[in-house]
Amino acid sequence: MSHMVGLNTALTGIHAAQAGLNTVSHNIANAHTTGYTRQRVNQTTRLPWESPIGAIGTGTAASVGRTRDAFLDARARATLASSGYTGRFSELLARTEGVLNEPDAGISTELGALWNSFEDLAATPDNVAARLQVQAALSATVGRIRTISQQWDRLSSDTATDLAVSVTEANDMLAELAELNRVIPRSGFKEGASQPSDLLDQRDILIDRLSASLGTTASYEADGTVTLRLGGTAVVEGVTAKTLTSDANSDVYADGVAVDVGGEAAAMQDFVQTELPARRAALDAVVVTLADGLNFQHSQGYRRDGAAGGALLSYGGPSASATLTVAIGAPGDIAAAQFASAAAHDGGNAQALAALRSTPPSGGTQTVDDALRAMVIGLATGVASAKRIADSQDSLNVGAGIARQSAHGVSLDEEMVDLVKYQRALEAASRVMTAIDEALNKLVNNTGLVGR
C-alpha cells in the first residue's frame, strides 16, 4: 500500500512540474502580448494519508492562476480615463488654434492690410485702384473670417462623427464583455483558485479600452462577472449589454437613457457642446466690434456720388463670423469723403477709417486689433495649459502603466529560472518513480527466492 502511495505522490510531482513547464512556455510565448498577465503554477500539499505510523504526505496539488493586482488595475483605469480626456481635449483645442493660422497668415495680417489700404485711399481718394485695393482687403478679411468659421464648423461635425464612431466601437466591446461574462463563470472561475486566465486577460483589455474611450468604471462580482457603469448607469450587467447611441448634439444614451460619459468621449462632448461654441462666441464678438466700428465710421462719410456711406460690412443670424459679408458693391460706394460735397480729393473719412487701427471704435473701449489679440491669446493660453495638463496626465498614465507592467508582465529571466526549476523537479520526480519501481520490482519478482 505505502509503495503505491509513493508512486502516486511522484506522479503528482511530475504533473505539477509539467504544468510548470507548460506555464513557462506559455508565459514566454506571450511575453509581449498586449494585456497578457504572467501566469503562475500555485502548488499546495495534498491531504495526507493517515497511516498507522502517522500522517504521510501524498504529494502536491497544482493550480494555474494570474498574478493580477486589482488595485493597480483600478488606478491605471482612472488615469487612462483622465489622460484620454486631457489628451483628446488638448489635441482638439490645438486644431482649433491651428485654424486661426496666427500670427503669420491669420485675421491680424488681413486687418493690417485693410488699415493700410484705407490710408492709401485717404491719400488718393480719386484713384479707382486705391478703392479696389480697399475692396480687395475687405474681401480678404471677410474671407479669412468666414474660412475660420467654416473650418471650425467642420471640426465640430468631425468631432461629433468621431464620437459616434467610438460609441459604435464601444457597443461591440460591450457585447463582447457580456459574452465573456457568460463564459467565464462556466469555465470554473473561482476566486484565488484555478482561473480561466486568458479569458480574464481579454476581459481586462476590453475594460481598459472602454475606460480610456468612455470613462467606464468596472466592479468585479462574486460570481465571476463584471458590472460596467457609465456615470451611475450599468451598461453591462451579467450577460446583458445596453446599446449606446449618440445624437447630433453629441449627447450619449444607453438604451435611450442619457448617460454621463468620461474619457475621450467626454472630451469630444465638452469640445462640441461648450468649448468650441465659447471660442466661436469670442470670435463673433471680435467680428461684431470690427463690423460695427467700420460701419459707424463709414456711415459718417460720403460716397463718390455724394450719398452718405451706408454699411461697409453686414452680418446677421446667430453667428457673426459665419454670416459676415462685404456690403458695398461698386468701388465708388466706399465713403472716403468727409464732406457732403464729396470732392475728388476728399479722403477725410478714409483717414478716419484708417485711424480705427489704433483707436477704439465709437463707443468701444478697445481697438479691433486688441480685441482680436485678446481672442487669439485667450485661445493660445487655453491650448498651452491643456497641453501641459495632458502631458502631466500622460506621464501619470505611463507611471500607472509601468506599475502594472511591473506586477503583471513577464520577466524572461524569471521564466528561465522557473524553466530550470521545473526541469529539475520533473527529473527528480521521475527518479523517485524509478526508485519506487525498482523497489517494487524487487518485492514482486524476488520475494521468496531467498537462498536460491
Next chain:
Amino acid sequence: MRITNEMMISASLRRMSVRLRSYEETQAQLGTGKRVRTPSDDPAGVSRAFSLRASLRAREQEQRNADDARSWLGVTDIQLQAATERLHKARELAVRGASTLRDEERRAIAEEVDKIREELVSIANSRHGARPIFSGFSANEPVAFDGANWVYQGDAGKSQRRVGESDVVTINVNGGDAFGFDAGDDVFTMLDTLSTQLRTDDADGVAASIGAIDTARTRVTDALGRVGATGNWVASAVKRSNDTLLTIREELAELEDVDIAEAIMELKTQETAYQATLQALARALPPSLVNFLR
C-alpha cells in the same frame, strides 16, 4: 520593483520617442528660423508680438505716407517760391512805374505786370500728378476768370497724412488763403488793377498797389513758412518712425526668431542624447539569462 522585459522595451521606446520629439522640435525651429510657430508655444510672447506686428505695419505705412507728404510739400514749396519771386518782380516794376513819366515806358511795364499775373495764374493752377495743388479737396482749376472777376473754384479741404503714430500733418496749401481770395483782395485782381493804374498814369494808385503787393507777398511767404515747418515735422516724424521700426524689428526677432548658435548647440546636445539612448538600449536589451543557460 520587479522589472520585466516588456517594461524595459516600452520604457526605452518611450524615452527614445521623447528624445526624438525634442530633436525634431529643434530641427523645425532651425528650419523655419522661428522659435514660436503657434501662439500656444508662447502666449505671452505672441501677445507682445501681435501688437509689435500691428505697430510694424502701421510704421511701414507711415513711411509710405511720409514719402507722399514730402513729395507734395516739395512741389508746393517750389510753386510758392516761384510765386514769391514773381511778386518781388511785380513790386520792383511798380516802384519803377511810380517814378516813370513816359507813357510808352509805363505801358511796357504794364505789359510785364500782365505777364506776371498770367504766370501767377499758371502757378496757382499747377498740378501734382493730375491733382491741382492749391484747390483743397476739389478737382477744379483753382483760379479762373469768370468774365467779370477772378474767382477761386477750389474748396477749403485740408489734405492730411499720418506720418507718425500721432503725427497727422496737413500737406496742402489752400489757394483761397494763399492768393488772398479769403481776405477779399486776391492777387490777380490786384495786379490787373496795377496794370490799369500804370496805363492811366495813376501815380497814387500805383503807390497804394505797392502796399497791396507787400500784403500779397506776406500771404505767400506765410504759406511757404507753414510748408517748411510741416516739412520739418514730417522729417522728424519719419526719423522717429524709423527708429521705432528698428526697435520693433529687433524686439520681434528676439521674440520670434531662433538664436541660431543656441539652437545648433541644442541640436548637437539632443543628437548626442539620442545616440546615447540608442546605445544604452542596444546594450541593455540583449543580455538575459537565456544567453547563459546551456
